[in-house]
Amino acid sequence: MLDVERIREDFPILHQQVNGRPLVYLDNAATTQKPRQVIDALVRYYETDNANIHRGIHALAVRATEQYEGVRAKVAAHIGAANPSDVVFTRNTTESINLVARAWGDANLRPGDEVVLSIMEHHSNIIPWQQLAKRTGAVLRYVDITGEGELAIDQLRAIIGPRTKLVTIVHMSNVLGTINPVGDIAEMAHAAGALVLVDGAQSAPHLPIDVRSLGCDFFAFSAHKMLGPTGVGVLWARPGLLESMDPFLGGGEMISIVRPEESTWAEVPHKFEAGTPNIADVIAFGAALDYLGGIGMANVRRHEEHLAGYAIDALRSIEGLKVHGPLDPERRGGAVSFSVPGVHPHDVSTIVDSYGVAIRAGHHCAQLLMRRLQVPATNRASLYIYNREQEIDALVEALHEATRIFARADSRTAVR
Amino acid sequence: MPIPEPQFDDLYRELLLDHMRHPRNRGALENPTHRLDGVNPVCGDEVHIEVAVGDSEVRDIAFSGLGCSISQSSASMLTENVKGKKLQDIARLRDHFQAMLVDGADPAPDLGDLEAFQGVARFPVRVKCAMLPWKVLDEVIEGAAPAPQGDRQ
Numbered sequence: 001m002l003d004v005e006r007i008r009e010d011f012p013i014l015h016q017q018v019n020g021r022p023l024v025y026l027d028n029a030a031t032t033q034k035p036r037q038v039i040d041a042l043v044r045y046y047e048t049d050n051a052n053i054h055r056g057i058h059a060l061a062v063r064a065t066e067q068y069e070g071v072r073a074k075v076a077a078h079i080g081a082a083n084p085s086d087v088v089f090t091r092n093t094t095e096s097i098n099l100v101a102r103a104w105g106d107a108n109l110r111p112g113d114e115v116v117l118s119i120m121e122h123h124s125n126i127i128p129w130q131q132l133a134k135r136t137g138a139v140l141r142y143v144d145i146t147g148e149g150e151l152a153i154d155q156l157r158a159i160i161g162p163r164t165k166l167v168t169i170v171h172m173s174n175v176l177g178t179i180n181p182v183g184d185i186a187e188m189a190h191a192a193g194a195l196v197l198v199d200g201a202q203s204a205p206h207l208p209i210d211v212r213s214l215g216c217d218f219f220a221f222s223a224h225k226m227l228g229p230t231g232v233g234v235l236w237a238r239p240g241l242l243e244s245m246d247p248f249l250g251g252g253e254m255i256s257i258v259r260p261e262e263s264t265w266a267e268v269p270h271k272f273e274a275g276t277p278n279i280a281d282v283i284a285f286g287a288a289l290d291y292l293g294g295i296g297m298a299n300v301r302r303h304e305e306h307l308a309g310y311a312i313d314a315l316r317s318i319e320g321l322k323v324h325g326p327l328d329p330e331r332r333g334g335a336v337s338f339s340v341p342g343v344h345p346h347d348v349s350t351i352v353d354s355y356g357v358a359i360r361a362g363h364h365c366a367q368l369l370m371r372r373l374q375v376p377a378t379n380r381a382s383l384y385i386y387n388r389e390q391e392i393d394a395l396v397e398a399l400h401e402a403t404r405i406f407a408r409a410d411s412r413t414a415v416r
Numbered sequence: 417m418p419i420p421e422p423q424f425d426d427l428y429r430e431l432l433l434d435h436m437r438h439p440r441n442r443g444a445l446e447n448p449t450h451r452l453d454g455v456n457p458v459c460g461d462e463v464h465i466e467v468a469v470g471d472s473e474v475r476d477i478a479f480s481g482l483g484c485s486i487s488q489s490s491a492s493m494l495t496e497n498v499k500g501k502k503l504q505d506i507a508r509l510r511d512h513f514q515a516m517l518v519d520g521a522d523p524a525p526d527l528g529d530l531e532a533f534q535g536v537a538r539f540p541v542r543v544k545c546a547m548l549p550w551k552v553l554d555e556v557i558e559g560a561a562p563a564p565q566g567d568r569q
Contacts, residue, residue, distance in 0.1 A: 355422060
């Protein structure tokens, strides 16, 4: 088990009062808080090493470049990738997916080709493919979920066929918490000659990741959901793939030789990192990876599996409350969406916030899934390494208050 | 020092909750002159309004939609408060409602029971919920009155 109290000491932001109560931060699927080590790395870089990378001869430029490239190697190690050069830094998961849609999709999809995705995808893994379909005449095929909120794997097997060029699937749902069997999906897709993109925005922060055993071709995730700064995303591609793709953006840093009419491209991954990158935040992301490495991702997972189970049980003790997605914590992550009977999610969030508890209300960038669940929106509590059982208790107490307020309205109107 | 329990009586006034449970003028009109839709894309709240306007007056009005208690009770109370009123009076009402919510102004006398939304002003992220139905009605109001000056929430 994690020493949560010690971990909490590393997070300055957690030690504050919100609306007169200790902050309970349960919106980690949106973004996580940052430990002192990450904040310090950011400050240290600007105070001692700031320079533009890959170009300068001077000492600062060398130091900045070494640190930046050092984080690329750390990322590769963190996700079990063989080569740092298969890791591209982007702004976020969304940009990573758009990079694939543009640089791979435009060159490889023809009218009638199929992109297979699921209705539990985040909009960031839907819209780029809709845009690609418009540009190329490709067709989107959606896989449904089961009543338990898991991927309808038999339907997926039936949909994948000779026209399938890409299966693009979320590893862990940001709404349902469902962990999808990415390894099995990759086998199915590869048997049909299709590539597989895994949206790892919610899985990379919470699970041990080994891209080689997952068997996928692309893996995309964001730093800010795993203790790192905003503005840094990662795209990993299977060795050889990036080399076969044309650049996404053109400009400085991504060229080899520039001539008036035509130019040649830098080696991967620099071919995909046009312009001055987010050097400081990438370097601070390295501190986040060190921090998670120090804890161990298996320990992160164990902690969250326990806490998710505790949260699901506690939430379901509220009469009529529905938890969306799998109830078995072994089959899901710590993003727990729920509906409180008779109280709209926004009203729930407002009331809960008054108790210092930060949860999310809304469609969670998953409108297709909301429609499938037949809810306008949900509330979502999402956990991380610094969360404790007593914080779940604070949430549940606030939820009881929400139901009391709206039940009061019920009983009063009943006797009108 | 004991932490005071949060108070919601101000935000969720009885009148609001009553309109949420028992919406007035909910449904559709047979012969509307305007069919208006509004969505708050951030939270997904929807308000649809049908109005029959004649002689610069709202003769009849109905709404439908889905969303939080604030947006739906606001729509219900809007219909009660504009039915039978001249468009220019409705425009003034809208401005006074907005001033109370956005600028924190004291409720103007013509607001009547719409004053029940005053507590929403203390919850800035919820102001847009209360304003949504009024923004939907804007299209009809603007047909009769010049657009108000200043920032719009």
